[in-house]
Amino acid sequence: MADPDFLTTESGRRLAYHQSSGQGSGVVFLGGFKSDMEGTKALWLEAWARASGRAFLRFDYSGHGQSSGAFEAGAIGDWAADARAVLDGLTHGPQILVGSSMGGWISLLLARAMPERVAGLVTIAAAPDFTEDGMWAGFDAAQRRMLLEDGQVALPSEYGEPYIITRRLIEEGRDNLVMRSPLHLPFPVRFLQGTRDADVDMSVALRLLDHASGPDIRLTLVKGADHRFSDPDCLALIGASVEDVLARSALASLG
Template sequence: MQETQGRLDRGNGTHLAWIKLEGTGPTVVFLPGFRSDMSGDKATALAAFCAARGQAMLRFDYSGHGASSGDFLQGTIGTWAADALAAIDALTAGPLILIGSSMGGWIALLTALARPARVTGLIGIAAAPDFTQRLMWDSMTPAEQATLRRDGVLHVPSQYGDPTPITMKLIEDGARHHVLTGAMPIRCPMRLLHGQADPDVPWELALRIAEQAETADVRVILVKDGDHRLSRPSDLALLRTTLLGLLGQDGA
């Protein structure tokens, strides 16, 4: 199947890069992680899988990420969640299966809460809801918190490349979008994949998501030696199998 691509005008001077596959519904929507984009291993593996099956798929870059325009330092969870809704509303129709990686898992939960009638399934890959508080702010030393308050940005070393800039704007906005605050009225089937060797997001967070989601159809799938990215061939095979299950085509 042929992919089409383009840029979605957000009306504020920002344009979101997107790539779309037409095909059978529901449309699979891939939501990348923090500082990640739609050209990563999981996104491209899913695109190839959907193309071979004739399955509709949408992938895109948040503002300030990948091929999209915008300033990453001005981005927030609210901004990127709004980007996701804008892309979905403008570029898809009918039911959706959301696949969110790391921060994308948080965006997927927010999207499912905002569009409950359309989201028929959700897969989290090392999903990291509320990470701006739990994994950023709460893990900082008092001196780092003071620097962030004073300067508005803190550059934190990253094992994945250049230091990660964390803004006070990101922390403050993230607090307004927490989802693990009680029962989450998400009632679609949910699958949560998480590596138990993940150095960035504790696998126990998947259990908390499962506990608070109102759906009874939720499964947590732990990969004992899996890291945060879950991008090895075996991890990608697990992701494909999990997606097939939500599509009702796993032979079960």
């Protein structure tokens, strides 16, 4: 495995990334909560981009993977700022964002903040506002009291060690909600969602489809697919969705 390059942000965070060159609008992969850029979807997309001659970028948020910082010190706004720093510092022109889980939320924040830098969007099990609607809403009275008094609470995870959820993560997440105000996406958008996703319920994708506005938005449900969305058929669907968004973005730019 090749060593990553690093981008130092204005805030001093050191972000690990891998970037490959290519033609046209580049593709940027935004990973999920406590995941890293070495996951199946990121690596598959990188191989797809190389084979297609398409520029591609994958990176780790601060506190994730090989980037600097402690995971427990971060929050949604920090990771969105990391993504924006990577987009500003390493890419030129409009990009295709591919956001997985939390990366879906962050890609929506980028699309809202800098739509001129987004040529299109593909989300995979997008989890907008999950700190509020998933975590805080799901906490019982004891967990809420522990979070407020101790500053953190541990949640079990199917992916390894428990997640340490901090009070700051919840409170700062409220400053970055995207489902409480208009969300206009003026470029091709493809939402992908599995029906057996135990982490992000299918209802979230339906709410997002209903909430977002734009000229070219579609939701594809895959019966039986789980949150990983990484079997061969799901990966092929991700690639086809990116190709569709690229083609439609190119047509829109000609018009």
